[in-house]
Amino acid sequence: MTSPFEYAPAPESRSVVDIAPSYGLFIDGEFTEAADGKVFKTVSPSTEEVLSEVAQASSEDVDRAVKAARKAFEKWSALPGAERAKYLFRIARIIQERSRELAVLETLDNGKPIKETRDADLPLVAAHFFYYAGWADKLDHAGYGPNPAPLGVAGQVIPWNFPLLMLAWKIAPALATGNTVVLKPAETTPLSALFFADICRQAGLPKGVVNILPGYGDAGAALTAHPDVNKVAFTGSTAVGKAIARQVAGTDKKVTLELGGKGANIVFDDAPIDQAVEGIVTGIFFNQGQVCCAGSRLLVQESVQDEVLDALKRRLSTLRLGDPLDKNTDIGAINSAEQLARITALADTGEAEGAERWSAPCELPSSGYWFAPTLFTNVTQAHTVARDEIFGPVLSVLTFRTPEEAVAKANNTQYGLSAGIWTEKGSRILAVADRLRAGVIWANTFNKFDPTSPFGGYKESGYGREGGRHGLEAYLDV
Amino acid sequence: MSDRLSVFKTYKLYVGGKFPRSESGRVYEVTDSKDNWLANAPLSSRKDARDAVVAARKAQAGWAGRTAYLRGQILYRVAEMLEGRKEQFVREVAEAEGLSKSKAAAVVDAAIDRWVWYAGWTDKVAQIVGGGNPVAGPFFNLSSPEPTGVVTVVAPRQSSFLGLVSVIAPVIATGNTAVVIASEDSPLPALSLGEVLATSDLPGGVVNILSGRTAEIAPSLAAHQDVNAIDLAGVEDAVLAKELEAAAADNLKRVVRPQPVDWSADPGTHRLTAFLETKTVWHPTGSLGASGSAY
Numbered sequence: 001m002t003s004p005f006e007y008a009p010a011p012e013s014r015s016v017v018d019i020a021p022s023y024g025l026f027i028d029g030e031f032t033e034a035a036d037g038k039v040f041k042t043v044s045p046s047t048e049e050v051l052s053e054v055a056q057a058s059s060e061d062v063d064r065a066v067k068a069a070r071k072a073f074e075k076w077s078a079l080p081g082a083e084r085a086k087y088l089f090r091i092a093r094i095i096q097e098r099s100r101e102l103a104v105l106e107t108l109d110n111g112k113p114i115k116e117t118r119d120a121d122l123p124l125v126a127a128h129f130f131y132y133a134g135w136a137d138k139l140d141h142a143g144y145g146p147n148p149a150p151l152g153v154a155g156q157v158i159p160w161n162f163p164l165l166m167l168a169w170k171i172a173p174a175l176a177t178g179n180t181v182v183l184k185p186a187e188t189t190p191l192s193a194l195f196f197a198d199i200c201r202q203a204g205l206p207k208g209v210v211n212i213l214p215g216y217g218d219a220g221a222a223l224t225a226h227p228d229v230n231k232v233a234f235t236g237s238t239a240v241g242k243a244i245a246r247q248v249a250g251t252d253k254k255v256t257l258e259l260g261g262k263g264a265n266i267v268f269d270d271a272p273i274d275q276a277v278e279g280i281v282t283g284i285f286f287n288q289g290q291v292c293c294a295g296s297r298l299l300v301q302e303s304v305q306d307e308v309l310d311a312l313k314r315r316l317s318t319l320r321l322g323d324p325l326d327k328n329t330d331i332g333a334i335n336s337a338e339q340l341a342r343i344t345a346l347a348d349t350g351e352a353e354g355a356e357r358w359s360a361p362c363e364l365p366s367s368g369y370w371f372a373p374t375l376f377t378n379v380t381q382a383h384t385v386a387r388d389e390i391f392g393p394v395l396s397v398l399t400f401r402t403p404e405e406a407v408a409k410a411n412n413t414q415y416g417l418s419a420g421i422w423t424e425k426g427s428r429i430l431a432v433a434d435r436l437r438a439g440v441i442w443a444n445t446f447n448k449f450d451p452t453s454p455f456g457g458y459k460e461s462g463y464g465r466e467g468g469r470h471g472l473e474a475y476l477d478v
Numbered sequence: 479m480s481d482r483l484s485v486f487k488t489y490k491l492y493v494g495g496k497f498p499r500s501e502s503g504r505v506y507e508v509t510d511s512k513d514n515w516l517a518n519a520p521l522s523s524r525k526d527a528r529d530a531v532v533a534a535r536k537a538q539a540g541w542a543g544r545t546a547y548l549r550g551q552i553l554y555r556v557a558e559m560l561e562g563r564k565e566q567f568v569r570e571v572a573e574a575e576g577l578s579k580s581k582a583a584a585v586v587d588a589a590i591d592r593w594v595w596y597a598g599w600t601d602k603v604a605q606i607v608g609g610g611n612p613v614a615g616p617f618f619n620l621s622s623p624e625p626t627g628v629v630t631v632v633a634p635r636q637s638s639f640l641g642l643v644s645v646i647a648p649v650i651a652t653g654n655t656a657v658v659i660a661s662e663d664s665p666l667p668a669l670s671l672g673e674v675l676a677t678s679d680l681p682g683g684v685v686n687i688l689s690g691r692t693a694e695i696a697p698s699l700a701a702h703q704d705v706n707a708i709d710l711a712g713v714e715d716a717v718l719a720k721e722l723e724a725a726a727a728d729n730l731k732r733v734v735r736p737q738p739v740d741w742s743a744d745p746g747t748h749r750l751t752a753f754l755e756t757k758t759v760w761h762p763t764g765s766l767g768a769s770g771s772a773y
Contacts, residue, residue, distance in 0.1 A: 433759050448615070450615070452614075454756050458626075
């Protein structure tokens with residue numbers, strides 16, 4: 001099939017990033033081996049090439065890192081806010097200087113298209129540090145009373161879908177408010193956090209203020225359970241979030257959880273269809289659908305169902321799947337073999353339960369982890385693909401007749417993170433937005449993020465907000 | 479005069495705007511601080527607790543849908559009603575907490591004033607904790623607080639009225655509905671408050687008051703899948719508090735842990751904001767096409 005969109009390959013250069021053959025844990029300002037000497041390999045999901053060997057933290061390492069963070073807390077929290085601010089501004093600036101390097105690194109380690117790391121992730125990462133840098137000396141004005149106090153040592157566990165962005169969401173507000181951190185990146189994407197450790201070094205950040213512990217779930221559990229951790233921040237699955245909530249019961253640890261979602265993207269019959277189709281694509285195929293706030297349930301008004309689906313399939317057929325380092329690539333690799341297996345199993349369940357599967361016609365590369373953009377029609381609310389978070393490029397299409405029905409179906413989930421509304425009618429946007437139980441609602445747009453804008457869920461999508469003035473509360477004793 | 483036989487009061491629960499007895503048919507003895515019998519209070523069962531959640535859920539959307547102005551009016555109406563029945567509450571608080579009449583009167587005054595304070599919050603909290611966000615792009619971006627839903631409140635055990643008001647008012651001021659477990663030892667002021675709420679234009683089900691054993695009722699409320707948040711203010715047993723918090727994790731209820739609180743001090747906004755969600759709505763702003771300023 002020849003497409004008018006056949007472009008010549010435009011690969012981004014890998015030479016801007018030097019990946020060392022091995023990395024240590026970053027504790028108290030030094031790279032160090034794991035106490036038990038364990039290491040694990042991190043691979044590029046698009047080629048399965050081993051990128052580096054990384055030290056694997058155990059509970060003993062967690063203990064060392066928490067001790068370092070505790071020791072650093074005294075001085076760091078006592079620094080005038082204006083001085084803490086300057087460190088954060090330095091970090092923001094260094095991230096900007098090194099953003100091409102970090103974008104390529106993130107694409108290699110995560111598998112997402114360079115287009116997204118370069119144009120979305122990295123600018124947002126720098127913006128988060130800039131935004132919270134400015135708060136560090138203005139906390140008296142944040143609405144939490146005069147002199148709000150930091151909590152102490154923050155134990156932070158982040159996922160693999162936006163490795164550096166999630167790090168920024170966690171570390172920037174923690175440092176601005178005077179806390180010190182121990183952060184565990186995901187086992188499949190440890191590299192950008194380790195490069196961030198180097199940025200902390202370049203910025204002259206005092207030792208122990210930021211500690212990075214690559215590792216698996218056991219290290220994360222040891223961190224959130226550590227008795228000397230005062231604050232737990234977690235982004236990841238709802239199941240793990242619940243386990244953390246149980247684990248901290250009866251302690252005085254402050255907790256924020258940013259968990260799963262099953263966002264409804266509601267398209268009314270008066271919506272601008274072309275824009276809506278772009279929004280649907282952004283909603284579920286951005287970052288291969290590996291987004292907690294993805295619009296993974298399309299609710300389309302019956303009268304425009306055929307029109308929307310035709311346009312959507314046509315659009316999906318033009319998406320370019322392949323080498324994430326190619327600047328023309330829209331759809332990159334799934335983050336890991338494990339995640340690919342999970343997506344495949346859920347999609348198979350969708351078929352087995354009688355939903356109709358359609359995948360964009362595209363050739364999958366022979367190595368790496370790939371899943372073609374897929375949508376399911378004839379989906380009912382009882383279907384697994386309409387209920388479970390798939391965390392992959394799989395869209396379930398349901399229909400509705402009235403706004404009432406749209407709202408009822410949108411809210412019919414244990415999650416409450418995001419939703420989308422597409423209509424030209426302003427009053428309908430406001431009425432529907434008012435009744436949707438979700439923390440972020442995008443009207444006539446989707447998947448927009450900004451450091452000044454609070455983000456977080458209702459119901460089982462977790463508690464607390466990240467971003468904006470609201471995001472400070474999670475790290476202050478209020 | 480003195481040989482007139484007084485009329486005892488039968489205390490009942492307040493659920494869904496009605497005054498039922500416990501479905502279990504049980505009562506327990508409530509005594510004053512010197513162990514003298516005061517009354518029999520309903521000994522609520524887990525079924526009573528579930529019924530209260532059903533009532534609270536049914537009332538929630540309607541209550542949240544009232545204008546903030548009207549919610550403030552209704553909360554103020556409660557204060558008016560309390561003021562008129564002050565003597566009754568002074569007597570009940572004095573008996574419950576072993577206070578002198580003048581000290582009990584000060585406590586009741588403080589409770590009424592607190593209720594008035596929260597009445598004034600209903601139409602201000604959105605401006606304090608919400609607002610527009612200056613995002614880097616052509617978008618209108620607004621964050622607003624919304625009630626989290628149905629809230630279980632374990633009222634303070636020692637402060638039977640001021641503490642009680644201090645944990646109920648912030649929950650409902652913002653549009654949540656409440657299932658309240660009254661102080662186990664001193665439930666009478668709480669049960670009488672139900673009578674005041676019923677005559678204050680507060681829709682039935684917005685506040686539901688149960689008396690009984692916290693350890694019996696609270697676990698099913700902490701585990702209830704249709705409860706969105708729990709305030710453990712009155713759970714003095716640390717082991718029970720931990721169990722309740724762990725049970726609450728099952729559907730990620732928002733939890734306010736028990737902690738020492740001076741109920742007579744300025745309450746701040748913590749309890750008000752603890753039961754709010756922040757909803758952020760984005761919309762493109764577009765452009766009118768012409769570049770440069772139009773003024």
